[in-house]
């Protein structure tokens with residue numbers, strides 16, 4: 376039986392999620408990879424316990440994380456039941472619906488039918504009565520945004536989620552969702568976009584500033600570009616990596632273009648000069664201006680979490696470092 380470390384809250388930083396009452400850890404753990412039915416339960420436990428022992432209180436899921444779809448939630452459900460349930464009130468568990476989940480017209484998109492049924496299924500797999508945050512996973516151009524937002528509102532009022540969020544919405548789409556949810560007085564507190572040194576769309580689109588200026592939280596996913604920004608692919612493809620033996624359908628060898636690897640090499644040099652690993656620099660860079668609430672990392676081993684959270688030891692960048700990082704990222 377797992378017993379959480381006494382000192383688990385000593386080092387982590389907790390940031391307020393927008394203007395809400397909820398605080399999130401500077402690092403949250405995502406369960407997109409490594410928690411499916413194809414993965415090893417003991418390793419999952421080690422990853423989750425290492426995270427929790429080090430102050431990571433937020434665990435991010437979605438209905439279709441696996442493989443197979445649904446199995447990451449089932450894994451979390453098993454581990455909650457065997458070990459983590461005594462800590463439920465110290466944890467923030469989120470899930471989402473919006474991508475394809477089951478066959479037919481009601482298992483994808485943004486309809487009230489899909490979102491409501493999907494959350495019921497998620498709760499069953501997780502063995503929970505409620506999740507802390509429920510997200511619409513991506514905008515659905517075929518469903519009126521009012522319908523999707525009313526569904527999120529109803530979900531909170533039914534007690535099945537405490538807060539709601541949206542993910543992958545561009546600024547203009549987020550603005551509209553925010554307008555509706557504000558009118559409904561729904562506890563909409565967070566947006567989940569992709570963001571990294573090499574992926575700046577939320578800066579260019581204005582989404583990052585929009586969220587900050589309107590008191591909404593922001594949790595950045597794939598901050599290491601799925602591992603590319605660790606530098607692990609600089610000398611070939613490691614056998615136990617996402618591109619290597621794990622053969623992820625979401626990241627292929629052809630992503631490793633020579634120009635990209637050159638950028639990673641140059642960024643690595645800056646990190647070395649700062650006395651950080653490239654991984655740590657990439658993570659601390661996201662937290663540098665206080666506009667991102669939490670960095671949503673993935674990990675295939677507990678050691679990766681321990682390395683990654685040490686990014687908190689150095690969150691300060693000089694003007695010159697920032698200028699150089701921007702220059703390299705732009706190419």
Ligand SMILES: NC(=O)c1ccc[n+]([C@@H]2O[C@H](COP(=O)([O-])OP(=O)(O)OC[C@H]3O[C@@H](n4cnc5c(N)ncnc54)[C@H](OP(=O)(O)O)[C@@H]3O)[C@@H](O)[C@H]2O)c1
Pocket residue numbers: 404405406407408435436512542543567595596597598599600601602603605607615616617618621654671672673674675676678679680682683
């Ligand atoms: N809302 C959305 O649409 C959406 C989309 C994608 C992700 N997400 C969320 O964001 C979470 C994180 O995404 P992500 O997994 O792409 O994040 P990431 O942090 O960019 O990549 C994580 C992967 O990088 C490698 N890695 C991490 N730390 C490392 C270290 N110290 N040394 C060497 N390798 C290291 C590991 O892969 P290997 O060891 O296997 O190579 C790990 O699984 C997901 O779990 C999910 O919750 C949301």
